[in-house]
Amino acid sequence: MSTCLKQKEEKILQILERLTQETAKGTPIIVEGKKDIETLKTLAVKGKIISAKTGGKSFLDVISEIEKSRAREVILLLDFDRRGKEWTKRLKQNLEKTKIKPNLTFWTKLSKLVGKDVKDIESLATYMETLKRKICNS
Numbered sequence: 808m809s810t811c812l813k814q815k816e817e818k819i820l821q822i823l824e825r826l827t828q829e830t831a832k833g834t835p836i837i838v839e840g841k842k843d844i845e846t847l848k849t850l851a852v853k854g855k856i857i858s859a860k861t862g863g864k865s866f867l868d869v870i871s872e873i874e875k876s877r878a879r880e881v882i883l884l885l886d887f888d889r890r891g892k893e894w895t896k897r898l899k900q901n902l903e904k905t906k907i908k909p910n911l912t913f914w915t916k917l918s919k920l921v922g923k924d925v926k927d928i929e930s931l932a933t934y935m936e937t938l939k940r941k942i943c944n945s
Contacts, residue, residue, distance in 0.1 A: 809941075809942055809945035812938055812941050812942050812945070813942050815920060815938065816935070816938050816939065816942060818916075818920055819917065819920055819921070819931075819935065819938075822913055822916050822917055822920070823850050823851070823852055825913070826847075826852050826882065826884075826913050827851065827852050827853055827854065829854075829882060829910075829913075830852065830853060830854020830855060830856075830882075831853070831854060833854075833855070833878065834854070834878060834880050834881065834882055834910070835854070835855040835856065835857050835873070835876055835878050835881050835882070836852070836854065836855070836856045836857070836881070836882045836884050837856075837857050837859055837869070837873065837881055837882065837883050837884065837885065837898065838856055838857070838858055838859065838884050838885065838928055839858065839859055839860045839885050839886055839891065839894070839927070839928065840858055840859075840860050840861050840929070841858055841861055842929035843856075843858070843884075843886075843927070843928040843929050844856045844858055845929070846928055846929045846930075846931055846932045847884075847928070849932045850931065850932055850935065855876065857869070857872055857873065857876070857881075859885065859894065859898070860894075866897065866901075869898070870898075870901050870902070870905065873902065873905075873907060874905060874907070878907065879907060879908060880907065880908040880909075880910055881902065881907060881908075881909060881910065882910045882912075882913055882914075883895050883898055883899065883909050883910065883911055883914055884913055884914050884917075884928055885898075885914070885928070886926060886927035886928060887917075887918050887921070887925060887926050887927065888926045888927060891927065895911065895914065899911065917931075921934060
């Protein structure tokens with residue numbers, strides 16, 4: 808049990824480390840809200856993080872902000888719930904039309920690892936704490 812949890816923790820930490828490496832190259836991360844940004848910072852992910860759903864932004868505002876960043880690629884890291892999946896799909900399609908590459912690798916890997924345990928990015932830090940406690944107690 809604990810080795811399985813330990814492996815899961817290590818895989819998530821590796822994903823977060825790679826995420827930080829990508830943002831260090833200038834690739835922005837798109838998340839849903841302010842709490843998602845705070846969570847990524849808590850998890851030591853640095854770099855440009857754009858919030859898609861704060862300040863009354865419309866979908867077009869988000870696309871416009873991404874275009875203004877002049878990034879050739881963006882990392883989509885929206886929530887794992889139904890609405891997050893819908894936004895991810897819409898953003899992916901619209902970004903491809905503007906010749907900006909949407910990177911879904913991190914979202915897909917994290918989604919598979921956390922499964923039904925985490926429905927949004929803002930819960931990731933709490934999930935990691937719980938995982939650490941379970942590993943220590945077993």
